[in-house]
Amino acid sequence: MLVALAATLAKLVGGLLALALVRPWGRMVPRVWLLAGSAGASALLVVYGGLTVLLGALVLLGVIHPTGSVDRTALRWHVGVWDLWFLVWGILLALAIVGYWRRTATRARRDGTANRAHS
Numbered sequence: 001m002l003v004a005l006a007a008t009l010a011k012l013v014g015g016l017l018a019l020a021l022v023r024p025w026g027r028m029v030p031r032v033w034l035l036a037g038s039a040g041a042s043a044l045l046v047v048y049g050g051l052t053v054l055l056g057a058l059v060l061l062g063v064i065h066p067t068g069s070v071d072r073t074a075l076r077w078h079v080g081v082w083d084l085w086f087l088v089w090g091i092l093l094a095l096a097i098v099g100y101w102r103r104t105a106t107r108a109r110r111d112g113t114a115n116r117a118h119s
Helices: 004-023 024-028 029-059 072-111
Strands: none
Touching: 004 024, 004 029, 004 072, 029 072
């Protein structure tokens, strides 16, 4: 039960991070925190989704032979739908980060909040 609640909370935070990148109320969050948190979440999603899709596909293709039995129907569903969505979510979050970074870079420099070496 505790793991399910933690996973739900993590997904909620991930969704709010993504929305904060594209909605006006996201300006309330400091730019550095928003970029760092979103980049970390994006990296985690891409690595998790990418690895689970890759490893599942390798099992389905017969390249990897697990020692136990494999429910191939469930594995196909995970590779083609569930785990793939984590990968897609991570990629879309990365694209939102790039868009946010580009939109806010000029304002950050103007406000003096950007790195002084880039001014």
